[in-house]
Amino acid sequence: MKNNLAVIILAAGRGERMKSALPKVLHPVCGRPMLSYVLDLARGLKASKVVTVLGHQHQEVKKLMAAGIKIVVQKRLLGTADAVKAARGALGNFKGALLVLYGDILLLKKETIQGLLKYHRENNLDAAILTATVEKPQGYGRILRDEYSSICGIREEKDADDYEKELKEINTGIICFNKEKLYAALGEIKADNRKKEYYLTDIIRIFYEKGYAIDGVALSDINEALGINSRQELSQADRIMRQRINEKWMQEGVSIIEPAATFISYSAKIGRDTLIYPFTVIENNVKIGKSCSIGPFAHLREGTVIADNVVVGNFLEIVRSRISSKTLIKHFGYLGDARIGRQANIGAGAVTANFDGRQKNITVIKDGAFIGSDTVMVAPVKIGKAAVTAAGAVVLKNKNVPDGQRVAGVPARVLKK
DSSP states (O other), rough: OEEEEEEEEEEEOGGGGGSSOOGGGGGGEEEHHHHHHHHHHHHHHTTEEEEEOOOOHHHHHHOOOTTTTEEEEEEOOOOOOHHHHTTTTHTTTTEEEEEEEOOOOOOOOOOHHHHHHHHHTTTTTTTTEEEOOHHHOOSSSEEEEEETTTTEEOGGGOOHHHHHOOOOEEEEEEEEEHHHHHHHHGGGGOOSSSSSSOGGGHHHHHHTTTTTOOEEOOOOOGGGGGGOOOOHHHHHHHHHHHHHHHHHHHHHHHEEEEEGGGEEEEOOEETTTTTEEEEEOOOOOOOEEEEEOOSEEEOOOOOEEETTTTTTTTEEEEESSSETTEEOOSSSSEEEEEEEOTEEEEEETTTTOOBSOOOOEEEEEOTTTTTTOOOEEEESEEETTTTTEOOOOOEEETBBTTTTTTEETTTEEEEEO
């Protein structure tokens, strides 16, 4: 059921401090563009309308947009108030609460925003501001209050005087407005600041002077309001999101020995009673079954699917491979584009040579096969059921090993019984 809520996501900025050819909002956090988290938040709020304002490299950013999200392009990057003004047409005849989010503030929790919206609605506010109190407020706009402690404005740090810079209460940037009053007053904002931009935050002073109802909701965890403007902040966000992902999986019944040294991407899936050792990297679109043992120092890349009761041990890289149940791969090696059956044993140093210089090729290892240490399998090739390769064997492409046979040597040949 849709709420009487519209959301504008501001994602037009260049992100100059990132020093990157990639648009800022497309930089990944735990394997996913930061803007995707904000889009998920908007969808989770069940807003009647979601409008994303794009600008810099908008053709690239558009590719993230799902059906139902309206896109507006801010032709000239003249500030946040101008971006909100640009979104007006896309809102149509909507009347109600208008929430402004930012494409680079991705750590906000749905519960936090729901609390802000509830406070806005129950108190019939014209502007509800998500605020926070921090000891080191550098980089944030400061909340200004009058002699009655009512919010009377927001001062961006670049324009703040020495007294205002000492204030500890900051604006997170997240504000819920009465949509009609906001758009009626936007034209009063002036670009009379150091950046010569139209700041949306100036609307709070205008609302105050008009006697509109303004209040703040305090944010308990300042990390939720982290905006990404530099590589350092990107790394900080990645660390926080990674902690959340790891905590989610532990709550789901996965054991992670050292969460701070375990790197699980957003879209990975892991079954219960699986044990993850330190310094394991699990990328997007990896699926791990129940009761597995993974790592330490394992790298599971995209497209890897691991069934139940599989052991993936030390110093292994696996990519685009499917590994069936009860298979053991305990020691270092590389498996790319492999299809491994049930109860196979893959020895230390085994390699699937999957690239022939033009394309990736498949290696099939059937149920119960035993792959000796340092075996190289040159794809495309098949190792039959219960077949055995001796240590150091090189199985050449298309030289398939029949079921139950043993091969050895370089190139590998069938051993006589």
